[in-house]
Amino acid sequence: MEIGRLHSRLVHRLEAFPGLSEEGRRLIAEIPMLVHNFGPGEDIVREGQSPSQCCLVLRGFVMRHKTAHPAKRQIISFYVPGDLPDLQCLVLPRLDDTVSSLGASVVAMFPHSAIWEMLARSPELARLLWRETLVDAAIARERVTNLGQRDAIARVAHLLCEMNARLNAVGLAHDLQFCIPWTQADVADACGISTVHVNRVIQELRGSNAVEWRGKEIRILNLEQLSKIGEFCPNYLHLSHEGVDEKPSSRLN
Amino acid sequence: MEIGRLHSRLVHRLEAFPGLSEEGRRLIAEIPMLVHNFGPGEDIVREGQSPSQCCLVLRGFVMRHKTAHPAKRQIISFYVPGDLPDLQCLVLPRLDDTVSSLGASVVAMFPHSAIWEMLARSPELARLLWRETLVDAAIARERVTNLGQRDAIARVAHLLCEMNARLNAVGLAHDLQFCIPWTQADVADACGISTVHVNRVIQELRGSNAVEWRGKEIRILNLEQLSKIGEFCPNYLHLSHEGVDEKPSSRLN
DNA sequence: CGCTGAATTGATTAACCTCAACGGGGGTGG
């Protein structure tokens, strides 16, 4: 993957935001990036570290998780291409949980210093990056509701709907079909249930003809039904940029 | 409460951050604020709204919650004096959940426009507010772990430890004693368990001499033990501002 | 073809929920 394409992944993500200027695009293109490959399960940044770089997922999947006892792992969130899993470290230096590769992944790293220089020149981009961290926060809050209020089948259904929506937004889901390199144990740790029970839940979802799910390949057969089971409402993902253009740009400069 | 004190509450919160300049303090003091009183359970901002103001808790407690069915409420987080419960709306206009008063509270409201003007003049303050939203996000992520990996007694113990740490940080806990106007039903909805079970968990905590808990008055008798039960580690609260002074201020201007 | 990690199944157990009832305390109206 040549450098030009790397930047375009970031630009593409940020320009979903209607207000990105030519100047902003140019500044993004100037950020120096280094590409890294990570193997399945490999740690990218560990809890407690204060990295001097941020990473951008280019290909594959990344997860953020907290592992106290080896047998008690909570996956906080999954990250898909275009996501910035540890962007918050720019402002809150110490990382609270570990970021690891789920399956093999390709990740671009860029130094905090370069970002800060970019932000100093463009309040517009500052706001866009701030926004990215807030969408990540909104996803975490929705997960709180998912774990606190829903039963096992709803949790899994909700997670599926979310991944479908997010992958669809970056062009990685077609016809409600997508591919995530997770095991049932990963799903279990994300949903706070046991692997055995995940298995039974998946069978129940298959049995009700809501999804096809063989290994890493997932196909949603009935999105409406699945959304209902998981009480899924995509608002919290903030995939459309409602309301942002109401702000006069003068306030951003 | 006269206006001068209102601003000082905000200044006090932000100046825990070591780098706040005189200029920053002056800019904060210029923000126009309106004080509102809210009764128990009263909504401050509702899900789906796009408020044009932010609020700062001055006195009492505020909570953020999502209520699907009336009988299925998840309390995402509690906010204590000095917190900015809907600061994120500055950047992500639509609110994903509802912010309500827990017990009676006093809240200061200030217009987004004034904040934006302030931020345009002070990248330092922009960074501080960004930081505030990220700490809020970190708390939500910790709650994910709390709900996903811990059993009922650990969840409640963890919540108690968190509230103690946060209240202590703003001078509202003394000798491990504090007062929160919640009911057992509120604790239940925050921890994702039933009110009946909350009651039994509290009795268990009382029985093990970890806490005294009568109504709204809470006293932690054995913090070490309670932290162990709740697997509580305060790092995620980011109460100390580790590492921030390592950033040269030139990057902020 | 054997090995290894993942998926699947069954049986038992533990944690927690639901329903239902009762008690107590503070506020309100008579």
Added chain:
DNA sequence: CCACCCCCGTTGAGGTTAATCAATTCAGCG
């Protein structure tokens, strides 16, 4: 000042969900 009431906390019994333990099958891979 008393009586009532309502909300909250408390208790008990029975039911449900999901965890745990343990074994078996399956799929990919060297």
